[in-house]
Each structure stands twice: as structure tokens, then as C-alpha cells.
Amino acid sequence: MIEATTIVLYPAPGIGHIVSMVELAKHLLLLKNQQHFSITILLTTGLLDHPSIESYIHRISTSHPSISFLRFPAVAVAAGGGITQSYAATAFQFIKSNAVNVESALRQISTVKALIIDLFCTSAIDAAAALRIPVYYFFTSGAGMLSLYSYFPELHRKTTASFKDMKGVEIVAPGNAALSAPLMPEPILDRDDPAYREMLYFCENLPKAKGILVNTFRELEPVAVKAVEEGACFPGTQRPPPVYYIGPYIAEPQQSDEATRDSKECLSWLDKQPSRSVVYLCFGSRGTFSVTQLKEIAKGLEKSGHRFLWVVKRPMEEHQEMKQVRDPAKWEFELDSVLPRGFMERTKERGLVVRSWAPQVEVLSHESVGGFVTHCGWNSVLEGVVAGVPMIAWPLYAEQHVNRNVMVEEMRVAVAVEQREGDGFVSGEEVEQRVKELMEESERGRERRKRSLKLKNMAQAALGESGSSTKELANLVQTWNGTESITD
Structure with a gap:
């Protein structure tokens, strides 16, 4: 007993x-x-x-x-x-x-x-x-x-x-x-x-x-x-x-001595980037895309001209409806096999692509991160709010479309990507435009940044x-x- x-x-x-x-x-x-x-x-x-x-x-x-x-x-x-x-x-x-x-x-x-x-x-x-x-x-x-x-x-x-x-x-x-x-x-x-x-x-x-x-x-x-x-x-x-x-309850940061080599690489790379210059892309612990969609994201990031840290998971099969990786045994894959030829070489001075995972709480709180492309899972939403980082809302499954509406219309900390009806596909041009809107001196971008900092302070006060x-x-x-x- x-x-x-x-x-x-x-x-x-x-x-x-x-x-x-x-x-x-x-x-x-x-x-x-x-x-x-x-x-x-x-x-x-x-x-x-x-x-x-x-x-x-x-x-x-x-x-x-x-x-x-x-x-x-x-x-x-x-x-x-x-x-x-x-x-x-x-x-x-x-x-x-x-x-x-x-x-x-x-x-x-x-x-x-x-x-x-x-x-x-x-x-x-x-x-x-x-x-x-x-x-x-x-x-x-x-x-x-x-x-x-x-x-x-x-x-x-x-x-x-x-x-x-x-x-x-x-x-x-x-x-x-x-x-x-x-x-x-x-x-x-x-x-x-x-x-x-x-x-x-x-x-x-x-x-x-x-x-x-x-x-x-x-x-x-x-x-x-x-x-x-x-x-x-x-x-x-x-x-x-x-x-x-x-x-808001979010995960505690990992202790530095427990950090993996990949997580240390992420944070070390961020240390070298200018303040609020990096857009961070991560779609949760299980969110994934087809190879076609991954290549569109890559095209949009490259054309945007902005620095980026992108977490890529093993892609799903083309036309597969489920946008989630469920079997951990299938998480391993080669990045070069799913991204456009030469993409990583062309963007190596301003971008970092990592497989499967990054220390998200630490990444979002880093001085160099100025935007967050998220699948709108609630844990990720709260992590973005606590860090005071404006977001690009890209819902994939579960309750994430509901969360997107809250983020865009009530919280006013996010802009939403335009998704194709039926399969939710997002074009590279749309990725490029939303990244620019959030990261550059657009009226909506300034409003989202100001609102994000206000909610960060409110979150701290609530706790x-x-x-x-x-x-x-x-x-x-x-x-x-x-x-x-x-x-x-």
C-alpha cells in the first residue's frame, strides 16, 4: 500500500x-x-x-x-x-x-x-x-x-x-x-x-x-x-x-547536460544569428507532410530570403490523409531524399534543417527567434505565447483548426496560411508571403509582435x-x- x-x-x-x-x-x-x-x-x-x-x-x-x-x-x-x-x-x-x-x-x-x-x-x-x-x-x-x-x-x-x-x-x-x-x-x-x-x-x-x-x-x-x-x-x-x-503550463527546458548533440547544434546555430531574425518551423511531435508539400515549404523559405530553423519529420505517403507520424520506428530518414536538390547547400548561410526534433521551449525563448510556424497544437501555442513569439498558424489535425481561429481572431498573435480545401495543401508562394508578412515591417507583422509581447507579460503575471x-x-x-x- x-x-x-x-x-x-x-x-x-x-x-x-x-x-x-x-x-x-x-x-x-x-x-x-x-x-x-x-x-x-x-x-x-x-x-x-x-x-x-x-x-x-x-x-x-x-x-x-x-x-x-x-x-x-x-x-x-x-x-x-x-x-x-x-x-x-x-x-x-x-x-x-x-x-x-x-x-x-x-x-x-x-x-x-x-x-x-x-x-x-x-x-x-x-x-x-x-x-x-x-x-x-x-x-x-x-x-x-x-x-x-x-x-x-x-x-x-x-x-x-x-x-x-x-x-x-x-x-x-x-x-x-x-x-x-x-x-x-x-x-x-x-x-x-x-x-x-x-x-x-x-x-x-x-x-x-x-x-x-x-x-x-x-x-x-x-x-x-x-x-x-x-x-x-x-x-x-x-x-x-x-x-x-x-x-499556461508548458514543458520545462531540458538541463544543458541532458541535451542531445542535435539540440546543442540548434542552440549553437541560433547563438550566431541576429536578434529576432529567425523563423522557426515545427509541426509538433507527430505532424508530418508529403514530399511534395515539404518541397513547397522549402521553395517558400528559400524565396522569402529570411533565416530559418526547420524541423522536418519523415514524410507521409503522397495523398495519405493522416498528417501524423505514429510509429517511432519509422522516424528515421535522410533529409536530402525529401528536400529539393541543392536546397540545403543554397541556404546553408541562413538556414538550418534538423530531423525529427528540436528543443522547442529553448528555441522559442532564444533571442534570435522572431517567428514560429506551428501546427496549432495547444502545447505549442502556449509555448509561443509564453516566449512572446508571433506565429504563423498551419493546422493539421485534431482540434488545431479551432485553435487557429482563437490564435488569429481572439489572441491576435498569429497570421494563418491559406490552405487548399480538401487536403489542406499550402503553396510555396503562400509560405513565402506569410513569412515575409510576419518577419518584415508590415502592419500586421508589427501588430502581431506587439500583441505577442503583451500576452507574454500577461502569462507571466497569471502564474x-x-x-x-x-x-x-x-x-x-x-x-x-x-x-x-x-x-x-
Whole structure:
């Protein structure tokens, strides 16, 4: 038995979700005057596993002894029983298969104050209910996505067709800009996909939680925050759960002695570049493109004339719909084989191309970086905001089109690339123009740079000792301790 008052965290598989949960754990432990407790983080085995996760866990366990990890036994990833289903459906089925492991883990841990789960881990609520453990959601996306997903059951009732088939139809959810129906988050695009029913189940359970923690801060998304607080996204719910805006939580920089040769090369190269002169391109831990698209990006970068640091992942097959690399064994490839002939030689004085990975937090905070081309994953968005770097929004999958709208229209820290309808292709000319717009003295570029620096300061203030996010997290902990909440 683990003898301690414990907060249990249960992230979805994948390094992005795990990092967000770990950052939550660290902030909980740093709160002043909090009742002493330890934190246990539950981890699945069998989906999106990668050696980088193990090294990350080791680093956190060493530096934060009050955070422990409980790794579940391996569970096979189901193939779908002979039917074709989306990757999301397979992932949700995998997580659901771990419900028995969740119950077993909770029974091992003495005096659990709360179970905090990722939205995709909703299958854990039955085990928690049986043990009378209060359940909270940690929403690792922003308030805009929380509002959309909370409203999704209502959209389900109002529509009969799949969003993917609703060409020319715009979906409007409280706190969000209108979004073309086929650009809705992938797990809810197709009513015939088992993932759709799972997402409906997840979202129907959101208002039943004891509370919802969101990795954003009030000042970053005021429109969505207002929609959530007014209950507009919870139609038919008499008492929506309390929502705590506690971010922005981003990954901590790696220690210099742990940095890989490639990461040291990136930072060393940046050290030699002028202030705010480099545009950094990275599309998340799994985002990828076809060779044709990679060559268009290269053409646009070369013609733009600007310095660049570009992270390139193994390309997908031509006309392949999935814009993600999932199998780590397939990450290796030769850069020369996927880029235009002579490109790296022609641009070697002002550009650096690296395979697969760069130390993003350190890169974005570097003095020489002046712009960020991103896939709009929420972790990357927050990292850009915290660093005060203006962005070019290029969404690929999941909820990234929703995030793009928030970045461009509400945060006003990004310009968006024009993507071809259907496959999202972006021309080299478009890449060239957006890079120039952001990096040169255009009116929109100046506005984005000014706004980015303002939000950087607001993010720092939110996490300060008397900041809005710190107060909201303290209020949550005080509800666990049965004391009064902090007020302004």
C-alpha cells in the first residue's frame, strides 16, 4: 500500500498529455500553505510509447520526489475487430481497456483526495465512483475547445449528418468563431466512426465532474471564458461544474547536460544569428507532410530570403490523409531524399534543417527567434505565447483548426496560411508571403509582435504569486482541504 494523502493524475497516452499533467503536479506541489500531499501519475503501456517518455519520467522522478509514476501492465492495441475504424477510435478503445488497471491502482493508494483525468480517460469515472473518489477533468486544450466540446452534445442533437459531409456549413458554438463543418476536430467528424460515440460520451460527462481544470489563463481567451462562465456551452445543465483556469503550463527546458548533440547544434546555430531574425518551423511531435508539400515549404523559405530553423519529420505517403507520424520506428530518414536538390547547400548561410526534433521551449525563448510556424497544437501555442513569439498558424489535425481561429481572431498573435480545401495543401508562394508578412515591417507583422509581447507579460503575471491562475489553483486545493476560497 502507498501510505500518503494522494492526488492521482491520469493523462491520455502521448508525451504532450503527460507533460501537461506533470506541470500541473509541479504547480500543485509549489502552492504555499497547501496541505501536504503526494502525487501519483498513472501511465498506460502499449500506445504512443517512446524512449523519450521514459527519459522524461526518470528526470521528473529524480528532480521531484513527491511525484511518482505508476505504469500499468501492457495492453495490446485492438485492431478494430475486422472493421475499419479511425486511429482515435482505436486509441479510445485502448484507454477503455485500461479501466481495470485504473481500479487496481486506485485500490493500492491510500487516502486519495481526488482523481484528475484527461478528457479521453473518462472511462476511469466508474472505478472512481465505486471508491467514492471525486473526479476532476484536466482539459489540456484551451477554453475555446472546452466550450466547443461542452456544446458538442447539443450540436449532436441539432444535426443528423456527419460534419465531414456538411460542405458549405458553418458550425457556431458559444465562445468560438464560426468553423467550417469539415474542419471540426477529427474524432467527431464521422457519426459512423466509433470515436464519435466515445467523444459524445466524454462530453456528456464533462458537466458531471466535481470541477474542470483548463490549461489556459483568463486573460488569454476572455470570450470563451465568458461563454463557459455564463453556461452558454452547457445547455440543459442546471449547475455546470466550477472551472479553474490555471495555465499556461508548458514543458520545462531540458538541463544543458541532458541535451542531445542535435539540440546543442540548434542552440549553437541560433547563438550566431541576429536578434529576432529567425523563423522557426515545427509541426509538433507527430505532424508530418508529403514530399511534395515539404518541397513547397522549402521553395517558400528559400524565396522569402529570411533565416530559418526547420524541423522536418519523415514524410507521409503522397495523398495519405493522416498528417501524423505514429510509429517511432519509422522516424528515421535522410533529409536530402525529401528536400529539393541543392536546397540545403543554397541556404546553408541562413538556414538550418534538423530531423525529427528540436528543443522547442529553448528555441522559442532564444533571442534570435522572431517567428514560429506551428501546427496549432495547444502545447505549442502556449509555448509561443509564453516566449512572446508571433506565429504563423498551419493546422493539421485534431482540434488545431479551432485553435487557429482563437490564435488569429481572439489572441491576435498569429497570421494563418491559406490552405487548399480538401487536403489542406499550402503553396510555396503562400509560405513565402506569410513569412515575409510576419518577419518584415508590415502592419500586421508589427501588430502581431506587439500583441505577442503583451500576452507574454500577461502569462507571466497569471502564474505569479498573486496571479489569476495561481489563485484559481489555490482555490481548488482549498476545496479539498475544506477551507474558504481565495478572493480578489
